[in-house]
Amino acid sequence: MRVDGKYNARSRMSFYTGIAIHKLMPDDTLGPEKEIHGFPDGAKINFVTWSIDGKHLSFSVRFDEENGSSSKLRVWVADVETGKARPLFQSADIYLNAVFDNFVWVDNSSLLVCTIPSSRGDPPTKPLVPSGPKIQSNEQKNVVQVRTFQDLLKDEYDEDLFDYYATSQLVLASLDGAVKEIGPPALYTSIDPSPDQKYLLISSIHRPYSFIVPCGRFPKKVEVWTSDGKFVRELCDLPLAEDIPIAFNSVRKGMRSINWRADKPSTLYWAETQDEGDARVEVSPRDIIYTQPAEPLEGEQPEILHKLDLRYGCIAWCDDSLALVYESWYKTRRTRTWVISPGAKDATPRILFDRSSEDVYSDPGSPMMRRTLAGTYVIAKVKKENDGSTYVLLNGNGATPEGNIPFLDLFDINAGSKERIWESDKEKYYESVVALMCDQNEGDLHLDQLKVLTSKESKNENTQYFIQSWPDKKACQITSFPHPYPQLASLQKEMIRYQRKDGVQLTATLYLPPGYDPSKEGPLSCLVWSYPGEFKSKDAAGQVRGSPNEFAGIGPTSPLLWLTRRFAILSGPTIPIIGEGDEEANDK
Known part of the structure; x- marks a missing residue:
């Protein structure tokens, strides 16, 4: 700080x-x-x-x-x-x-x-002279890396x-x-x-x-x-x-992540580790989630909501019949999503998604949240006409070998089936769903009255916002922001692909100055802007992240500022450090 x-x-x-x-x-x-x-x-x-x-x-x-x-x-x-x-x-x-x-x-x-x-x-x-010698004392029995x-x-x-x-x-x-x-x-x-x-x-x-x-x-x-x-x-x-161990997924002992339930008036929930916070300890369960009223009755003990074998992440609340619990484990890159019924003690929790966090191609998306009258956010349930199933909206990046193609899926939480109800343009534009715009009233949303805020941009067109309405999916543009840096409006952007000697497929984004003509200017000086990343597999390291159609945003510390000095910029070339199996990438 x-x-x-x-x-x-x-x-x-x-x-x-x-x-x-x-x-x-x-x-x-x-x-x-x-x-x-x-x-x-x-x-x-x-x-x-x-x-x-x-x-x-x-x-x-x-x-x-x-x-x-x-x-x-x-x-x-x-x-x-x-x-x-x-x-x-x-x-x-x-x-x-x-x-x-x-x-x-x-x-x-x-x-x-x-x-x-x-x-x-x-x-x-500040004292002009020290008040005494600087003393550091280590009274722990075990040596702890920090x-x-x-x-x-x-x-x-x-x-x-x-x-x-x-x-x-x-x-x-x-x-x-x-x-x-x-x-x-x-x-x-x-x-x-x-x-x-x-x-x-x-x-x-x-x-x-x-x-x-x-x-x-x-x-x-x-x-x-x-x-x-x-x-x-x-x-x-x-x-x-x-004394928190240096191992990934190690946490503080005691109560952590203490919050209010978003779907209740004044109910608290939190997680407590069962492994003394040490990720190296093998134990089941590893984390327990508890819940309790803000002002419990005398003698009323916290209630166990759910037990986890990986490390607790967060909870997306909906109501007493539905909440999603997220857990993950960094060493294996495993991430799991549980479906629980907080108000039904006899209901058996079940795993909804169990996947690798590195596998962006398999990412199902995150549930869209709706605002309540209390100002909190809960999972939005959606109704279809003449259909009694429980649906939620999954908003995802849509990573593919061609780049991200964001989507919105109507997902049956019980059957596990999904229907793609919206998808970004694939050719020229990059679009994404930003927020729900039809949650003014309490209760479930109706699919034929769905309304969302979307963003739309391209390589050279800055982000504008639209209201997209169902059932005809008509899009109404609501912003007309000017280009933030018109001097670079015609910069050239291209996603390039290449292969490392060990066979890993890699990507990077190449930016060229506006109006660059290689026949007249010849080769350019190139600034490479990247940072290594850790992966558990070659396949994950080779997956494409990002989109060739995204607008080239430029901040005060952006390497793209060097385009004004006629530099070429190679941004984000993948530099994967791969630690497969029990190997850690940092040990290589």
């Missing part, structure tokens, strides 16, 4: 200079642009967030002072109907602390904000600086101006309201710190509070985790 002390936020933050809103009309066109106004000229905007009901926006604002210094971040809100923006806090002395979490809507009229404590004072000064990390704390002065900049005071602020401090100042890393807005899941870190592992392994406390700041219970207080 790197902290910018001027802003009291993560360093190297980009920013927006303005916000505009378009209403999506019934005919799938965009209404007139409404510009958010009221913030200072030269404002730098970050962390734009919608309220749950979509009637307000919240965001942070900073700007350069007249003396050339930069201001700290303040929280602003805007009324979507009028477009008028204003500071959330009436006091100009309340600043945002965005080192970890920043702010979140608790309900439609109030936000929970991480603020800089008003009593903080000046930053600590990976090399960047940006670690180095001494006691760094610890004091970390405390100074990362400590927040949580403030509950209403749109009507009411302000209430809740909880003591602490290093809060996550603030997460329950879907029913009655509870808060609060995570924080505390001393003792470490000079050999990053802050994500510092002692961590997770608590449940009421939404107005009253302590309910402590879920865990994990000790410093300097």
Whole structure:
């Protein structure tokens, strides 16, 4: 982690200079642009967030002072109907602390904000002389390898600086101006309201710190509070985790991945390792997923939701009859997806997909999620007329030997059959499904009323967005963004294929400057931009990733900037390091 002390936020933050809103009309066109106004000229905007009901926006604002210094971040809100923006806090002395979490809507009229404590004072000064010798003690019986990390704390002065900049005071602020401090100042890393807005899941870190592992392994406390700041219970207080084994898939001991169920008002779930976090230990099950109400009855124990033999990844929730559980194992590149029925204790979990994570050609896609009225996201179920089956939408990259051809499949979760209901253009364009646009109401979606947001681009045409509607699959363009760098609009792009000496089929993307004519300019200097990748098989290493029709996006650190200097760019040539069987690629 790197902290910018001027802003009291993560360093190297980009920013927006303005916000505009378009209403999506019934005919799938965009209404007139409404510009958010009221913030200072030269404002730098970050962390734009919608309220749950979509009637307000919240965001942070900073700007350069007249003396050339930069201001700290303040929280602003805007009324979507009028477009008028204003500071959330009436006091100009309340600043945002965005080192970890920043702010979140608790309900439609109030936000929970991480603020800089008003009593903080000046930053600590570095001692002119050391307070004593630097002592490191290893009292563990076993030698534990630790990976090399960047940006670690180095001494006691760094610890004091970390405390100074990362400590927040949580403030509950209403749109009507009411302000209430809740909880003591602490290093809060996550603030997460329950879907029913009655509870808060609060995570924080505390001393003792470490000079050999990053802050994500510092002692961590997770608590449940009421939404107005009253302590309910402590879920865990994990000790410093300097002993996580270096083996892939090793994790921290104790509770991890603690979250709210997206389909329930206030139910928690988490995973606990059964192998002491050491991936080298053979044990079954390896992980257990538990669930429990935010405020359980006296004596009510956590309920086992599912047991896994690989390492737990995440859960996509739908309802009591359907959830998808993901697990994986890096050493074998195995990934599995389970179908479970969270509300039916007698239902037997079953494996839906069991495949290699390296085999992109076999990737079935991910379920599309729909937004609930509580602001959470759950798996979208789809109904077909006169059909009682349970369908979900699988949105995939569609990797093929010719390049990615994204798709949308209607998938029968019980039968395992699928129907391709949409696919990207294969010849000139690269299209993909971005989000559902027909989830305004609760309940299952109807296939003949399906509406999705798609993107469309080509080698030389920048991304535009469309609304695609069923049953006729009519596409209505809703954006007309200008080309971001017209000087390079006619650059030349080609996917090339070649074979390594060991027979592995490889690919790369070749970019040539606009108007390049080899007969006139001759050979060009070529910049090769790549990084090795690890694979378990030659077949996986040779699979094509990406599309020849994707737009050539150029960022501030992109190698494509060298096209302006008449360089050829060979981007992403595959450099596979293959470790088959029990071999590890890094050992070769």
